[in-house]
Each structure stands twice: as C-alpha cells, then as structure tokens.
Amino acid sequence: MLFTIDRSQQKPVQNQLREQIIAALMKGQLVAGEKMPSSRKLAKDLKISRTTVMIVYDKLVEGNFLVAAPRSGYRVSDIAAKTDKPPPMNPGAEMPNTVKWEKWFDSRLGAQRNIVKPLNWQDYPYPFVYGQPDASLFPLPAWRECSRQAMSRLAMRDWANDAVMADDPELVTEIRSKLLPKRGIYADRSEILITLGAQNALYLIAAVLMREGMTVGIEDPGYPDARNIFDRRGAFLIPLGVDEDGVVIDENVARSEILYVTPSHQYPTTVTLSPERRKALLTSVAENNALLIEDDFESDTNYRGDAVPALKSEDRDGRVIYVGSLSKSMFPGLRLGFIVAPERLIKELRTLRRLMLRHAPSNNQRTTALFIAQGYHLSYIHKLHQAYGERWHRMAAALNTHLPGMTTAPRFGGTSFWIKGPGGLDSEALAARALDQGVVLEPGAVHFMEPAEGARYFRLGFSSIALDRIEEGIKRLAALL
Amino acid sequence: MLFTIDRSQQKPVQNQLREQIIAALMKGQLVAGEKMPSSRKLAKDLKISRTTVMIVYDKLVEGNFLVAAPRSGYRVSDIAAKTDKPPPMNPGAEMPNTVKWEKWFDSRLGAQRNIVKPLNWQDYPYPFVYGQPDASLFPLPAWRECSRQAMSRLAMRDWANDAVMADDPELVTEIRSKLLPKRGIYADRSEILITLGAQNALYLIAAVLMREGMTVGIEDPGYPDARNIFDRRGAFLIPLGVDEDGVVIDENVARSEILYVTPSHQYPTTVTLSPERRKALLTSVAENNALLIEDDFESDTNYRGDAVPALKSEDRDGRVIYVGSLSKSMFPGLRLGFIVAPERLIKELRTLRRLMLRHAPSNNQRTTALFIAQGYHLSYIHKLHQAYGERWHRMAAALNTHLPGMTTAPRFGGTSFWIKGPGGLDSEALAARALDQGVVLEPGAVHFMEPAEGARYFRLGFSSIALDRIEEGIKRLAALL
Numbered sequence: 001m002l003f004t005i006d007r008s009q010q011k012p013v014q015n016q017l018r019e020q021i022i023a024a025l026m027k028g029q030l031v032a033g034e035k036m037p038s039s040r041k042l043a044k045d046l047k048i049s050r051t052t053v054m055i056v057y058d059k060l061v062e063g064n065f066l067v068a069a070p071r072s073g074y075r076v077s078d079i080a081a082k083t084d085k086p087p088p089m090n091p092g093a094e095m096p097n098t099v100k101w102e103k104w105f106d107s108r109l110g111a112q113r114n115i116v117k118p119l120n121w122q123d124y125p126y127p128f129v130y131g132q133p134d135a136s137l138f139p140l141p142a143w144r145e146c147s148r149q150a151m152s153r154l155a156m157r158d159w160a161n162d163a164v165m166a167d168d169p170e171l172v173t174e175i176r177s178k179l180l181p182k183r184g185i186y187a188d189r190s191e192i193l194i195t196l197g198a199q200n201a202l203y204l205i206a207a208v209l210m211r212e213g214m215t216v217g218i219e220d221p222g223y224p225d226a227r228n229i230f231d232r233r234g235a236f237l238i239p240l241g242v243d244e245d246g247v248v249i250d251e252n253v254a255r256s257e258i259l260y261v262t263p264s265h266q267y268p269t270t271v272t273l274s275p276e277r278r279k280a281l282l283t284s285v286a287e288n289n290a291l292l293i294e295d296d297f298e299s300d301t302n303y304r305g306d307a308v309p310a311l312k313s314e315d316r317d318g319r320v321i322y323v324g325s326l327s328k329s330m331f332p333g334l335r336l337g338f339i340v341a342p343e344r345l346i347k348e349l350r351t352l353r354r355l356m357l358r359h360a361p362s363n364n365q366r367t368t369a370l371f372i373a374q375g376y377h378l379s380y381i382h383k384l385h386q387a388y389g390e391r392w393h394r395m396a397a398a399l400n401t402h403l404p405g406m407t408t409a410p411r412f413g414g415t416s417f418w419i420k421g422p423g424g425l426d427s428e429a430l431a432a433r434a435l436d437q438g439v440v441l442e443p444g445a446v447h448f449m450e451p452a453e454g455a456r457y458f459r460l461g462f463s464s465i466a467l468d469r470i471e472e473g474i475k476r477l478a479a480l481l
Numbered sequence: 482m483l484f485t486i487d488r489s490q491q492k493p494v495q496n497q498l499r500e501q502i503i504a505a506l507m508k509g510q511l512v513a514g515e516k517m518p519s520s521r522k523l524a525k526d527l528k529i530s531r532t533t534v535m536i537v538y539d540k541l542v543e544g545n546f547l548v549a550a551p552r553s554g555y556r557v558s559d560i561a562a563k564t565d566k567p568p569p570m571n572p573g574a575e576m577p578n579t580v581k582w583e584k585w586f587d588s589r590l591g592a593q594r595n596i597v598k599p600l601n602w603q604d605y606p607y608p609f610v611y612g613q614p615d616a617s618l619f620p621l622p623a624w625r626e627c628s629r630q631a632m633s634r635l636a637m638r639d640w641a642n643d644a645v646m647a648d649d650p651e652l653v654t655e656i657r658s659k660l661l662p663k664r665g666i667y668a669d670r671s672e673i674l675i676t677l678g679a680q681n682a683l684y685l686i687a688a689v690l691m692r693e694g695m696t697v698g699i700e701d702p703g704y705p706d707a708r709n710i711f712d713r714r715g716a717f718l719i720p721l722g723v724d725e726d727g728v729v730i731d732e733n734v735a736r737s738e739i740l741y742v743t744p745s746h747q748y749p750t751t752v753t754l755s756p757e758r759r760k761a762l763l764t765s766v767a768e769n770n771a772l773l774i775e776d777d778f779e780s781d782t783n784y785r786g787d788a789v790p791a792l793k794s795e796d797r798d799g800r801v802i803y804v805g806s807l808s809k810s811m812f813p814g815l816r817l818g819f820i821v822a823p824e825r826l827i828k829e830l831r832t833l834r835r836l837m838l839r840h841a842p843s844n845n846q847r848t849t850a851l852f853i854a855q856g857y858h859l860s861y862i863h864k865l866h867q868a869y870g871e872r873w874h875r876m877a878a879a880l881n882t883h884l885p886g887m888t889t890a891p892r893f894g895g896t897s898f899w900i901k902g903p904g905g906l907d908s909e910a911l912a913a914r915a916l917d918q919g920v921v922l923e924p925g926a927v928h929f930m931e932p933a934e935g936a937r938y939f940r941l942g943f944s945s946i947a948l949d950r951i952e953e954g955i956k957r958l959a960a961l962l
Contacts, residue, residue, distance in 0.1 A: 104772075232836060358681075
C-alpha cells in the first residue's frame with residue numbers, strides 16, 4: 001500500500017494523492033508501464049470518493065505521468081523510465097563535522113540581540129505582538145487576479161528573463177506616481193531602487209556607505225535590526241536620545257557621519273518628529289556634510305488625518321536616503337521595499353544589489369505593480385485604516401483606564417503602543433508572567449543599546465489582536481503590574 | 482478628456498481604462514460624488530466597446546471606487562475624499578547633488594568586470610546568448626495552478642507572516658526528497674538554506690567565510706559573478722587552471738583556504754571533472770583543512786544519460802558547501818536557490834540572511850514547492866531536455882561542420898558551447914562584427930582573471946535560439962572567422 005490519506009492535514013485530499021503518486025514515480029516505486037490500481041479499488045482502500053481518484057488520474061494523464069488505456073485502466077507512462085534514478089546514498093556521507101567552524105566565523109554576528117516572539121503566539125488569546133498583520137484583512141481574490149494577469153504569456157516575456165540590474169518598470173512607475181507623492185516625494189526613475197524589503201534596503205545602504213570605525217548615529221531606543229546591520233559593518237554606533245518630540249538634536253547628531261532615523265513614526269516609541277526638530281536635523285546634517293537615512297516604515301498607517309510628509313520632501317541637498325516598505329502594507333512574506341536617493345548613489349547600490357541577489361523576484365514585482373495600479377492597494381489601505389484605527393482607539397481607551405500615564409498615544413498612527421512601566425519593572429519577567437495569563441507582549445530591552453536602560457519599557461502591538469480582546473488583555477496586564 | 486487608450490500597448494484595454502480611472506482618483510482629478518461619463522459616451526470617445534466600459538465600471542463598483550446610482554449612472558465614491566492628497570512638490574527639492582559621492586564609495590565595486598549582453602538581443606535572428614531560457618517552453622498554466630493553490634486562505638496563513646529566519650518547510654521537503662537525491666545528496670532539514678538564487682548563496686557564503694587577504698582559489702576561466710563577489714570581500718584570488726578533465730589539481734589548489742568549483746559542468750568551458758580529479762580534489766581539501774564551494778548550476782540539463790553525482794555526495798568531512806539553483810530550471814526571474822552544508826554553517830548563514838533580507842518571498846517558495854510536489858517540475862525538465870537536447874545535437878553537428886576542432890562537446894549537457902578561436906582572434910571585435918550579421922555571441926575575456934588570455938575564446942549559448950536557426954547562425958560565424 002503505497003498511498004495514505006491523512007485527513008488531519010490542511011492539504012486537500014486530491015493534492016495528497018497526486019503528490020504521493022509523483023513521489024513514488026520519482027523514487028522508482030512505480031515503474032514505466034506498471035498498472036495503477038483501479039479507481040474503484042484505490043477509492044475503497046483510501047476511503048475517499050471514486051471521483052477524487054478519477055480526477056487525479058485524469059490530471060496525471062494530462063501531465064503525461066499516466067497513460068489511459070481503453071478497458072485496461074491506467075498505466076505509468078514512460079516518463080518514469082526517463083527519470084534519473086537517485087544514486088544510492090554514499091556510505092559515510094552523512095555530513096560528519098571535522099571542521100572547526102567557530103574559527104571561520106566572525107563572533108560579532110552570533111552575539112547580536114534580536115526581537116524574539118513566542119513562535120506559537122497565535123495560540124494565545126491576547127497576542128499584542130508587533131509587525132504581524134491581520135491576514136484575514138488581505139484581499140486575496142484581488143491579489144490572485146493580479147497574479148493571474150502578471151502570469152499571462154505576454155506579461156511573462158517581461159519578467160521571465162533574468163533582469164540582472166533592472167527593476168520592473170511598471171512597479172517603479174507605481175511607486176513614483178502613487179506612493180511617493182503621498183509622502184511629498186517627487187523622484188525620477190533613476191532615483192529609485194527596488195529591494196528585498198526595507199531591511200534589505202538598510203543592508204545595501206550600510207554595505208555601500210559604512211566602513212569600520214565610521215560614526216553612525218542611531219536612535220536609542222531604536223530598531224534592533226538596523227543596529228545589528230550597522231554593527232556588522234564595524235560602524236561605531238552613537239546613541240541619539242529620543243523624547244516626546246522625536247530624536248534629540250545635540251552634539252551626538254553633529255558627531256555622526258551617517259544618521260539613521262524614523263521621523264514620521266519613531267521606532268519603537270511611535271512619536272513623530274516635531275517641525276522644529278525636522279528643520280534642526282536637516283540643518284545639522286548639511287552643516288556637518290553628513291548623510292541621513294530616513295526609514296519611513298508604516299507610512300501608510302495614519303488614522304488621524306494629519307500625515308506629516310517625509311523628511312525627504314524637504315531635502316535640498318540630496319543628503320536624505322529614503323527607505324520605504326511595501327511588505328508592511330501588503331504582506332511581510334512578500335519582501336518588497338525601495339530606496340529613493342540621488343542617482344549616483346542609486347547606481348552604486350544597484351551595482352551591489354546585482355552582486356548580492358540581482359533583483360527582487362520579477363513575478364512579485366509585476367503582481368504588486370498591478371495591485372497598486374488597479375486600486376487594490378488603495379482600498380486595502382482604507383480597510384486596514386478602518387480596522388487598525390478602531391483597534392487603536394480601543395487600545396488608547398483601555399490603556400487610559402487601566403494603565404494611566406504610562407504611554408503617549410502615537411501621533412501618526414502605526415500599529416503599536418510603547419509603554420513606560422513603573423521604575424524597577426523587569427519587562428522580561430513581566431512578559432513571562434503575562435504569557436501564563438494568555439497575554440503576549442514585547443519587552444523593551446532589545447531596542448536599547450544598553451539593555452538595562454530598557455528594562456522598564458515594553459511594546460504592545462495591535463495588528464494581530466481582535467478588537468474585542470483588547471480591553472481584557474490590557475486589564476490582565478494591569479493586574480500583573 | 483482624462484483618459485486615453487493606446488492600442489499599441491501590450492496592456493489589455495480594460496486594464497488601461499481601470500488604471501487611468503484609479504490614477505485620476507488618487508491625483509484628485511476625480512473627486513467624491515463626481516459623475517462619471519456614461520458608458521455610451523466614454524465608449525464612443527475612446528473608440529472602445531461599451532461592454533468594456535461597463536465591465537470596468539462594474540468592477541470599480543465592486544471595489545468601492547464607484548457607486549452605481551439607479552437611472553443616474555456612476556459616481557465617484559467617497560474613497561476619493563478619504564484618500565490623502567499628495568502635498569505639493571517642495572520647491573527646490575528636485576534632488577540636487579551637493580554630496581561628493583565618490584569619496585563615500587569603495588572603488589573596487591565600480592571596477593568589476595561583468596558579462597554584458599546587447600539589451601535588445603531578442604531582436605537579432607541568431608541569438609547565441611547564454612542563461613536566458615526559452616520562455617515559450619515554461620508551463621504557465623501549471624505555474625498558475627500552483628500559484629492559485631499557494632494563495633488559498635488556508636495556505637496563506639503559513640506564508641503571509643514574516644517568517645524572519647525560517648524557510649517554507651514544504652519547499653525544504655521537496656528539495657530534500659526530490660531534487661537532492663538525484664544528485665546523490667541526502668541531507669537533513671537543518672542542513673538546507675533557501676537563498677535568493679544561487680548568486681545570493683555565493684554572496685552569503687563569502688560574507689560569512691571570507692576575509693581580507695584570505696586565499697581563495699577560483700577556476701580560470703570561471704564565473705565572473707563569483708570572482709566579483711569574492712573580490713568584494715577582499716579575498717586574494719588564486720587562479721586554478723582548467724583543462725579537458727576539469728580543474729587542474731596543483732599547488733594552487735593546495736594553497737587555497739577556500740575553493741570555488743563547478744565540477745559537474747565547468748563554467749564556462751562545460752567540461753566535467755574526471756573521477757581521478759574528483760578524488761584528488763577532495764583529498765587535497767581535506768589535507769589542507771580547506772573548504773570547497775560546489776556550484777552545481779544547470780544540474781538538471783543532462784542529455785546524455787551519464788549524470789555525474791554531485792561532489793557533495795562524496796564529501797566525508799563536511800567540507801563541501803553545495804550551491805543549487807531553482808531559477809535555472811524554473812525561470813531566472815524567480816530568484817530561488819539553496820545551500821546544502823553542515824548544520825553549524827547553515828545556522829551562521831541563516832543568521833546573516835536574516836540580517837540581509839530575512840528570507841526569500843514566501844509565496845514564491847510555496848508555489849515552487851507545489852510545482853515540484855505535483856510533478857510539474859519533473860515534466861518541465863523532460864520538456865526542456867528534449868528541446869535543449871535537440872538544439873545541443875544540432876549545435877554539435879554545425880560546429881563540427883563549420884568550425885571543426887574549435888570546441889569540446891560538453892559531457893554533461895548544459896546550454897552552451899565554449900569555443901577556442903584561432904590564435905590572435907579578438908572575440909570582442911568578432912562579437913561586434915557578428916552583430917552586423919544578426920549573430921549574438923559572448924566574448925570570453927570577462928571569464929578570465931587576465932582578460933587578454935581570454936581574447937581568443939567565446940561562448941555560444943543555445944537556450945534562446947530556435948532549432949532551425951542554429952546552422953545558419955554558425956555558418957555566418959564561420960564565414961567571419
């Protein structure tokens with residue numbers, strides 16, 4: 001009995017059967033000319049409908065894996081004979097480890113601190129995790145429709161080939177004409193580069209611009225992945241303080257050769273850089289002949305109607321390198337982001353990207369371009385705004401009631417609240433105790449250059465928690481505090 | 482007149498109209514409540530069918546962009562009012578360039594030599610280009626079907642979230658159970674990492690293992706992208722000679738701390754490493770406590786039934802780092818590859834990949850897994866074999882007739898022939914003259930560490946040239962020589 005059906009699997013029964021027949025054929029368990037069990041018998045043995053078996057058999061005939069012979073049923077086609085049989089496993093080749101790997105590695109990489117979420121956070125009733133969108137809101141039928149269009153024989157001519165250096169011109173057009181203007185940015189095609197998500201954008205920028213010992217200012221608290229990426233380049237990291245008006249403009253800003261900031265919506269505190277600070281920051285950068293990386297993540301989450309244009313829109317020296325994300329407003333697994341910067345820098349980044357990965361997958365670039373061009377992105381953003389806006393208000397109210405004074409509501413929207421717990425709080429310990437109550441939260445220490453400074457802080461994301469669970473979750477948390 | 486239809490565009494008329502309405506809405510050219518032209522009038526003005534206009538209008542109603550009012554036609558919905566209007570362009574913000582960019586850059590990156598193809602190679606009748614598959618052979622309906630399955634609401638739960646470190650378990654299963662055994666490799670899940678194509682695999686390996694001044698042996702001639710990637714790490718590159726038995730085992734092999742080789746099918750000469758050399762190479766690597774990177778590109782192109790297992794299958798010390806490509810056997814724009822190596826190294830590579838780009842796009846990983854599991858990959862490979870095999874025989878015959886003695890037919894298949902022209906030939910000049918005759922070929926110099934050594938060589942790819950064009954193309958080339 002070669003085949004088994006497991007009804008507890010998510011995979012449809014048809015797929016299970018088809019995949020097992022293909023696997024048997026490739027392993028040589030089914031050979032060319034061999035007679036397949038009759039649909040009646042197989043259906044009975046596997047306790048599935050005969051129609052299912054017949055559909056699978058017919059599809060396999062269509063794919064030339066089986067041959068249907070009149071009155072004698074189905075036989076394995078000669079594709080089985082033409083398929084390379086795996087050579088036997090080489091004795092002793094189970095990958096022993098005689099290599100002392102540690103001596104080959106750079107110890108810096110392994111020592112980096114990262115955000116860690118419980119892998120099974122979806123199993124908890126109050127998951128205040130950050131950065132995981134509510135997949136049920138995503139318009140799958142629209143994405144499927146765009147994907148189908150991107151996979152037409154005609155469109156495929158554009159993207160099947162290795163584009164080497166180039167990005168999908170249609171995606172560049174959409175970013176340029178629809179996404180950037182909303183942020184006050186008007187860029188030429190040659191000033192835009194598509195990346196494998198915003199994080200890949202930061203990696204490319206760091207690899208091109210940062211060198212051992214260069215002074216790089218980063219917000220503290222700030223985005224741990226950016227810190228880790230810059231650290232990997234051997235940069236000397238300078239902490240830039242953050243208060244309720246955003247990053248503090250002081251001598252640390254002046255000392256930085258490159259600055260990394262999240263002005264519209266500081267990560268992780270959610271504060272928006274004040275107009276005065278914006279001016280002061282750009283002035284300081286110009287006076288010190290420095291460069292500024294603006295990470296405009298979550299630029300599409302603004303529930304209060306007072307969106308602040310990107311800092312890049314006020315850049316009069318070409319010193320601002322703008323990083324945008326498409327994953328945040330589509331789905332993170334898509335891994336698409338982009339950089340807007342002066343043409344000469346984009347050219348250098350493109351040369352490095354060619355070396356690193358050539359380009360983002362062409363089919364996803366085209367599908368995303370269609371998704372934006374046909375308005376699906378716009379209506380998805382509206383849907384997200386509504387859903388996240390409601391949760392945002394519910395969060396603000398619950399926090400105000402149960403944890404008064406511990407947070408500043410984000411001015412620009414976003415998908416989280418940053419909480420300053422009471423002095424002496426150990427948010428790591430709190431997170432562990434909260435899990436017992438079904439509440440998932442993110443301790444703050446990982447966002448700080450000095451972990452001890454962040455012990456009293458934590459973050460509550462609300463993109464993955466149901467509206468009606470918010471109040472109870474906050475209440476349980478308050479009880480623990 | 483806001484809208485225009487351009488019939489010379491590939492884009493379907495429906496899409497053109499829909500996209501222009503969305504664009505007008507986002508730019509504020511259409512405002513909430515505004516009456517749309519009647520389908521009759523718009524159809525007349527644009528010279529398109531009224532049905533087309535009605536379908537577009539109905540779809541826009543479905544997407545809440547338009548509202549259909551009984552007897553009064555279609556109006557713009559209030560989504561237009563809720564959409565952020567772009568702030569005006571900031572005067573003086575057209576990205577001037579006051580930054581002296583060159584001083585920020587590493588001059589090494591800009592100086593690298595790359596393969597350059599005429600961008601419009603598809604316009605020439607005899608395109609002997611390399612590495613561009615024949616898109617007409619790709620089973621688009623099967624890919625669409627898998628893509629549709631990967632985009633089910635249920636499956637999306639698996640891949641919509643940011644997987645951070647993880648790869649799609651189903652793709653790992655397929656690589657492990659169907660692709661690797663054919664190469665004689667039996668690996669554990671923890672020994673496999675998915676990358677953004679084989680080139681990204683090399684970049685990751687170099688970034689983890691290579692340091693300034695480390696001695697790295699590369700085949701000469703060899704793969705220019707690998708040479709460039711290792712050069713970017715500051716490695717000291719040692720040329721390894723190549724003859725008709727593959728890479729020559731000499732003191733340069735012994736001196737290399739890391740070796741990069743393409744044993745099954747040497748790039749670009751197409752020769753297969755002989756059994757004696759295979760043994761000698763592995764022995765030398767073990768004796769010198771070195772590491773070996775095996776690039777098994779085009780492992781699925783073997784028209785002669787004598788596939789050689791991967792070197793990795795004989796690795797008894799865990800010193801072979803295997804790099805495989807899925808782009809070659811699917812479509813290059815997909816950008817999927819993988820690494821097989823000891824678990825400890827994979828762990829380190831995964832940590833770096835997390836920093837660089839997190840992971841390959843999840844939807845493509847899942848679609849590819851289904852494409853392999855359901856046998857479509859297998860039958861596509863068969864189809865490719867047949868088509869490329871025919872072209873391979875035609876090429877071999879034509880070269881034998883018109884350019885006798887100038888090439889060794891590849892033992893392992895592949896998609897190109899490597900030609901040693903007469904002494905004193907300048908293949909760059911030949912390529913330029915051949916273009917005038919409609920023939921595209923690739924000069925050999927870029928594959929050599931010393932470009933002058935490669936002047937007499939060139940490469941003829943046959944994956945993109947029609948079978949019946951081969952002989953005439955070679956004939957024209959012979960006439961030029």
